[in-house]
Amino acid sequence: MIVACLQFSPELGKVQENIRKADQILQRTAIPANIDWIILPELAFTGYDFHSLEEIKPFLEPTTSGISTHWAIQVAAHYKCHVTVGYPEITTTDPPVQYNSTVTVSPQGTILANYHKAFLYYTDETWSAEGPTGFFSGPLGALGQVTLGICMDINPYKFTAPWTDYEFANAAIENDTSIVCVSMAWLCHLSPEELMTDPHIMDLATVSYWVERFHPLVGRSNSGPVYVILANRCGMEKAVCYAGSSTVLKIENGVVSMYETLGKSEEKCLVVDLNERPKFQVRSAGA
Numbered sequence: 155m156i157v158a159c160l161q162f163s164p165e166l167g168k169v170q171e172n173i174r175k176a177d178q179i180l181q182r183t184a185i186p187a188n189i190d191w192i193i194l195p196e197l198a199f200t201g202y203d204f205h206s207l208e209e210i211k212p213f214l215e216p217t218t219s220g221i222s223t224h225w226a227i228q229v230a231a232h233y234k235c236h237v238t239v240g241y242p243e244i245t246t247t248d249p250p251v252q253y254n255s256t257v258t259v260s261p262q263g264t265i266l267a268n269y270h271k272a273f274l275y276y277t278d279e280t281w282s283a284e285g286p287t288g289f290f291s292g293p294l295g296a297l298g299q300v301t302l303g304i305c306m307d308i309n310p311y312k313f314t315a316p317w318t319d320y321e322f323a324n325a326a327i328e329n330d331t332s333i334v335c336v337s338m339a340w341l342c343h344l345s346p347e348e349l350m351t352d353p354h355i356m357d358l359a360t361v362s363y364w365v366e367r368f369h370p371l372v373g374r375s376n377s378g379p380v381y382v383i384l385a386n387r388c389g390m391e392k393a394v395c396y397a398g399s400s401t402v403l404k405i406e407n408g409v410v411s412m413y414e415t416l417g418k419s420e421e422k423c424l425v426v427d428l429n430e431r432p433k434f435q436v437r438s439a440g441a
Contacts, residue, residue: 155190160192160385162387186427196339213242215244256302256337272303323368382403
């Protein structure tokens with residue numbers, strides 16, 4: 155399976171400009187003819203740092219029928235692959251409900267999953283409801299059994315649940331998932347100056363944290379490989395800095411290996427063939 159994480163820096167509320175930027179990155183990337191899946195960040199085209207329902211309201215998209223979904227269908231058809239993109243959803247129910255969501259479409263343009271973020275970050279809580287059905291684990295077209303998440307989902311619930319509950323990682327285990335995919339708008343503690351220093355280098359603290367949140371998968375032995383795709387955004391919004399560092403991991407028999415990672419401020423499409431050998435060993439169960 156060949157996957158691609160499209161990491162870029164969307165500007166808050168500039169939907170058309172952000173779509174053009176994503177298109178330009180794809181156009182200058184050598185996307186393989188047999189690509190299986192393109193994954194974009196959380197709230198990819200609207201930006202993330204909205205602090206109220208009133209602020210995000212002009213950018214809410216009807217369930218699987220807004221501009222983000224239409225873009226995903228067009229890109230899926232062009233590259234003949236699956237596409238996942240994050241968007242701010244508003245339902246057509248009465249009353250309507252808002253969710254932080256991802257939509258996944260097939261190469262034929264079929265909606266395969268519309269996932270609602272289950273664990274909300276503080277910023278989400280100002281406008282979004284929690285996903286009512288928990289994490290998504292299930293068949294995702296030709297991709298097979300997949301667990302989907304959005305950013306905060308990999309953290310302890312509301313940062314109050316015990317660290318060792320590992321809710322998201324354990325959901326992947328319970329559902330016998332071989333592929334985990336998380337769309338992100340993950341913040342970092344770096345200053346703007348630090349973000350732009352060596353922009354092609356990953357934020358090691360962030361990537362190390364992500365690996366730790368999948369500890370239950372590392373602890374398993376005599377099991378098949380699990381591939382973890384972490385598709386983050388980069389850049390800044392208001393005073394918020396994002397970590398970039400999109401990463402693809404393989405976890406098998408207590409060993410975490412890394413195929414590749416992007417830099418903390420790179421706007422680039424990371425293309426990884428999961429059939430190839432990962433480049434680096436990150437840690438083992440005893441480490």
